[in-house]
Amino acid sequence: MTVAFNEPSETESQADKEKILVIRMLGLGDVTCIGVSAIRHLKRKHPSAEIHVLTYAAGHDIMALAEPTIKTYGLKSGEWPEDIIQAMEAFLGLAEIIIGEAYNSIINLDTWFMPCFLSRFLKDAGEPVSGNYIAMSIADLIDQYQKQTLQATFVNDPSHYMQSTWFSMMRWHSTWWESDYLPEGGYPEFYLKTCCGWQDCELNFNIDVPANKKLVKEKRKIIALATEARTDERSYPHAEKLAAALRMAGFYVWSKFDGSQSMRETLSMLKASDLLITVPSAPQWFATSVDCPVMVISGMVDPRTLMPDYATDMSLQPASVESLIEGVLGIFDGSIAQGDEQSAY
Numbered sequence: 573m574t575v576a577f578n579e580p581s582e583t584e585s586q587a588d589k590e591k592i593l594v595i596r597m598l599g600l601g602d603v604t605c606i607g608v609s610a611i612r613h614l615k616r617k618h619p620s621a622e623i624h625v626l627t628y629a630a631g632h633d634i635m636a637l638a639e640p641t642i643k644t645y646g647l648k649s650g651e652w653p654e655d656i657i658q659a660m661e662a663f664l665g666l667a668e669i670i671i672g673e674a675y676n677s678i679i680n681l682d683t684w685f686m687p688c689f690l691s692r693f694l695k696d697a698g699e700p701v702s703g704n705y706i707a708m709s710i711a712d713l714i715d716q717y718q719k720q721t722l723q724a725t726f727v728n729d730p731s732h733y734m735q736s737t738w739f740s741m742m743r744w745h746s747t748w749w750e751s752d753y754l755p756e757g758g759y760p761e762f763y764l765k766t767c768c769g770w771q772d773c774e775l776n777f778n779i780d781v782p783a784n785k786k787l788v789k790e791k792r793k794i795i796a797l798a799t800e801a802r803t804d805e806r807s808y809p810h811a812e813k814l815a816a817a818l819r820m821a822g823f824y825v826w827s828k829f830d831g832s833q834s835m836r837e838t839l840s841m842l843k844a845s846d847l848l849i850t851v852p853s854a855p856q857w858f859a860t861s862v863d864c865p866v867m868v869i870s871g872m873v874d875p876r877t878l879m880p881d882y883a884t885d886m887s888l889q890p891a892s893v894e895s896l897i898e899g900v901l902g903i904f905d906g907s908i909a910q911g912d913e914q915s916a917y
Contacts, residue, residue: 590621593670595680595703597628597646597687599802601854604861605760607631608638608777610681613770624673626666626687628652633835638779638861645669652686656717656727663690670694680704681768683730683744689713703768707735741767749876758879760857779839779861787844790824793904796841796848796864797827798855806851808869814849814893821897829855847903849896856880865910867903869896881910 592614596607607625614623625635625642629649635642646666653659663686670678671694680691680703692705706713708726716722726732731745744767755761757775764773787794795818799811808814811827818825826841839862842848848859848866852873859866867882868875869891875883882903884891902908 590618590677591673591675592618592621592623593626593673593675593678594623595626595678595682595687595691597626597631597682598684599854600630600634601857602760603627603631604634604638604779604854605775605777605857606681606763608634608779608861609760609764609773609775610679610768610770611635611639611642612776613764613773614679616774621676624675626670630831630835634779637781637836637839638777659686660689660714663687664693666690667693667697671697671699676700677702683734685727685730685733688734702737704734704736704738704741706733708733738768740769743767749874754876754879756879759877777857777861778863781836781839781843781862783844784837784840787824787826787841790844792822792824793847794824794826794845795900796845796850796855796859797825798829798848798850798853799827799869800829801851801853806853806871806873808851808871809890810893814896817893817897818900821901823900847900849900852878865903867899882908 594607594610594614596603596610607627611623611625614621623642625644626646627635627644628647632644632646635644647662651662653662667690678691678694678699678701680687680701682688683704685706688704688706689710691701691703693710695701695705696709713722744763748762748766755765761775764770764775797811797815799808799814801807815825815827828838828841839858842859842864843862845864848855848864849869850856850866851869851871856866856868856878865882866880868878868880868884870884870886871890872886872888874886882899884899899908
């Protein structure tokens with residue numbers, strides 16, 4: 573368990589400040605688009621408050637780049653055990669740190685089970701928690717686990733385990749993208765403004781990094797390619813063929829979204845890129861944070877949930893490489909406008 577501090581030394585006046593904790597640990601795309609926007613919203617609403625963030629793994633790097641004066645702590649990659657009991661122990665260790673900080677407000681923006689477990693523990697301990705938490709006391713949860721009566725669906729399905737102090741969070745479980753109103757910012761705007769009820773929240777997760785110096789000198793159009801997702805069904809199976817075809821078409825292609833380089837370098841390369849082609853995954857939000865246009869290979873994800881610059885139609889079958897190349901060429905020659913869905917894909 574680690575605590576990463578980047579903050580001024582405490583003074584007597586700082587000790588009396590309002591202290592707010594924001595919890596957003598997963599996923600990394602949500603830490604970027606929702607977490608950063610939420611922090612900036614809270615800084616605007618509470619300009620004198622001391623705001624801290626609890627996050628996980630590369631979330632520390634995102635926060636350090638976006639809001640370097642914010643105090644960030646939580647778990648490093650590998651410190652979140654897969655075993656539920658060991659995970660509970662790790663998160664109860666976090667709870668001890670949080671209680672010791674004496675926050676005036678603890679806001680859980682997360683929807684994953686263990687952060688909601690943490691917020692339920694804190695809530696039951698009398699801490700000032702708002703947001704999401706599990707719909708079962710910690711004592712009952714442990715009792716059911718020990719008696720082997722705990723249902724897998726309760727742990728794995730947010731519609732079973734998640735409750736919230738935000739009444740509108742029930743909309744999170746709906747097909748909200750089929751309604752008459754579609755937020756221009758897609759899911760993060762829907763989540764913050766509708767689910768959390770923060771109607772005056774500005775969607776702002778821009779991250780200021782310099783463009784990669786090597787790529788800036790490249791005379792060809794630069795395309796970033798992100799074809800792997802957390803689940804197999806969202807991944808694109810013809811990645812190598814697509815990369816080869818893009819190079820044959822005259823583009824410079826790169827793909828380093830596997831954690832092999834720093835988040836700063838990834839964002840720097842996106843900053844210098846002309847287009848990101850991605851499956852529905854975190855790289856979309858990384859690209860948006862540095863103003864790189866995005867084309868999403870939708871698969872079975874409705875592109876209205878993401879509202880990217882460009883998107884393929886939904887399809888059970890993977891988009892053909894030929895149709896993707898045609899779409900990319902159309903983007904750069906201006907025959908495809910932003911916001912268009914291409915049925916030819």
